[in-house]
Amino acid sequence: MRIFEKWIWSGVLIFLTGFIPFQGISQQVNDTIWTLEECIQYALNENLTIKRSELSVRDYEIQLNQARADLYPNLNFGGQYSNLWGRSIDPTTNLFSSQRIQSGGVQASSSVTLYGGSQLRNTIKRNKLDLEASTLELEAARNDVMLNVTLAFLNIILNVELLENATYQLQTTQTQLETTRKQVEVGALPLIRELELVAQVESNEVSVINAENEVRLTKLRLKQFLLIPAGVPFEIEIPDLDIDEMAPVLVPAEEVFRTAETIMPEIKSADLTVKSSELGVKIARGGLDPRLFAQGNMYTNYSSARSDRIIDGEPTVKTIPIGYVVVPDPFNVELPVFSDIEIPPTEGYTVATQFKDNWSYSVGLTLQIPVFNGLISRSMFQRAKINSRQAEIYSKEVRQNLRQTIEISYNDALAASKTYNASQKQVASLEEAFRAAERSYNLGAMNIYDYQVASNNLFRAKSDLLRAKYNYIFTVKVLDFYLGKPLSLDN
Numbered sequence: 001m002r003i004f005e006k007w008i009w010s011g012v013l014i015f016l017t018g019f020i021p022f023q024g025i026s027q028q029v030n031d032t033i034w035t036l037e038e039c040i041q042y043a044l045n046e047n048l049t050i051k052r053s054e055l056s057v058r059d060y061e062i063q064l065n066q067a068r069a070d071l072y073p074n075l076n077f078g079g080q081y082s083n084l085w086g087r088s089i090d091p092t093t094n095l096f097s098s099q100r101i102q103s104g105g106v107q108a109s110s111s112v113t114l115y116g117g118s119q120l121r122n123t124i125k126r127n128k129l130d131l132e133a134s135t136l137e138l139e140a141a142r143n144d145v146m147l148n149v150t151l152a153f154l155n156i157i158l159n160v161e162l163l164e165n166a167t168y169q170l171q172t173t174q175t176q177l178e179t180t181r182k183q184v185e186v187g188a189l190p191l192i193r194e195l196e197l198v199a200q201v202e203s204n205e206v207s208v209i210n211a212e213n214e215v216r217l218t219k220l221r222l223k224q225f226l227l228i229p230a231g232v233p234f235e236i237e238i239p240d241l242d243i244d245e246m247a248p249v250l251v252p253a254e255e256v257f258r259t260a261e262t263i264m265p266e267i268k269s270a271d272l273t274v275k276s277s278e279l280g281v282k283i284a285r286g287g288l289d290p291r292l293f294a295q296g297n298m299y300t301n302y303s304s305a306r307s308d309r310i311i312d313g314e315p316t317v318k319t320i321p322i323g324y325v326v327v328p329d330p331f332n333v334e335l336p337v338f339s340d341i342e343i344p345p346t347e348g349y350t351v352a353t354q355f356k357d358n359w360s361y362s363v364g365l366t367l368q369i370p371v372f373n374g375l376i377s378r379s380m381f382q383r384a385k386i387n388s389r390q391a392e393i394y395s396k397e398v399r400q401n402l403r404q405t406i407e408i409s410y411n412d413a414l415a416a417s418k419t420y421n422a423s424q425k426q427v428a429s430l431e432e433a434f435r436a437a438e439r440s441y442n443l444g445a446m447n448i449y450d451y452q453v454a455s456n457n458l459f460r461a462k463s464d465l466l467r468a469k470y471n472y473i474f475t476v477k478v479l480d481f482y483l484g485k486p487l488s489l490d491n
Contacts, residue, residue: 032233036153036489043149046227053138060134064127070120073112080105092303105301112294117286126279129272136269150487152222157238158470159218162463163211169459170204177201196448239489253410257403260482270395277391284384287377293366302354315342413475416468423465430458
């Protein structure tokens with residue numbers, strides 16, 4: 001039962017995510033009879049782990065688009081406005097002024113990386129690999145869901161048949177009790193025989209109750225995998241599973257592994273992770289190389305201090321006082337002195353015209369040569385090499401885990417097959433023994449304890465037969481799954 005316990009508890013820990021409101025469940029839940037295929041499809045649509053993986057894939061798509069966009073020049077627009085008081089510099093003339101000035105400007109800038117140690121193109125390649133790996137991880141998550149749902153589904157079938165076995169044992173004991181009670185009433189058997197069978201019936205009823213609890217529990221586990229609340233009606237379609245008709249042929253574990261190694265998404269994802277980490281080393285190494293950038297800028301502005309401007313034309317002559325002359329005694333009179341000045345013609349200098357006249361442009365190249373930056377670039381390079389080595393180890397671990405899982409499944413299937421065959425023979429023998437014990441007990445030649453031993457032995461043997469049967473079916477289905485076959489209970 002190792003494979004059953006392994007899948008049950010790993011499934012509970014990974015996929016037990018609590019209940020969701022009944023209103024959030026799709027209309028399919030109203031159909032209370034579920035096939036395995038319907039359960040798998042519903043789980044694939046609703047499972048939260050898969051939804052997280054889908055979002056992860058979308059995140060890697062965005063990262064890839066961003067890396068591609070980094071190859072193109074950037075373009076930025078901006079503007080500014082300011083109010084100046086006191087002694088300040090006119091931004092349009094760079095001359096000192098003491099008047100209040102309102103000024104503003106707009107600008108556009110662009111830059112592009114001409115050379116960056118091939119980091120941009122290697123980043124695109126790495127992000128492509130990361131996206132592929134993430135997509136494969138999503139497929140692996142879907143595979144885990146399918147295997148866990150299949151196990152939960154088979155556990156329900158197993159416990160339903162165990163319940164039928166317990167119910168049959170109870171009915172057999174009840175029938176024997178009715179027969180014994182009649183014989184006691186006519187005095188053919190002592191009362192102790194009836195009382196002993198009453199105790200046996202009660203013991204069998206406890207077994208039935210325990211089996212019913214196991215059926216409910218396994219149904220609950222499957223509903224939790226599907227994120228269906230416990231109170232929603234839920235039944236599964238139980239197919240007729242006949243191992244003899246299925247006649248499965250066990251493929252050697254090594255052959256299964258060779259096939260699984262080429263088709264399982266977790267192997268492909270691990271290999272892509274190795275390639276991605278190798279590109280990570282190249283990207284980190286590019287951080288040690290010089291980088292060359294090209295930039296371009298455009299800028300214009302205006303100033304309220306330049307509300308007028310000089311234009312071409314005839315100047316205007318204006319006489320203005322320039323001082324005073326003092327006439328000596330005895331008059332002591334101050335006489336004004338005048339001078340003629342030419343005033344050039346002017347016109348209003350609007351904001352729009354200033355913006356048009358004040359455009360300035362610049363283009364340039366920037367070369368960055370890393371000399372010392374606190375060992376950041378070199379540390380990133382060293383860490384990238386470590387990550388590459390870790391990715392290689394992880395890839396080997398994934399392969400090793402897959403090989404071990406297949407080997408364990410193969411050994412479990414082989415053991416379950418032998419156990420099933422042996423259990424069939426054991427059940428056949430114990431059925432004969434129980435029939436003989438029943439005849440002897442009815443004739444009074446056997447006591448109740450020996451009768452109970454024969455009954456319990458048969459019950460346990462049938463239960464063991466059922467467990468071996470479904471353990472065998474599941475392990476075979478797991479091996480078939482690793483061979484690329486779809487999960488199905490069809491013969």
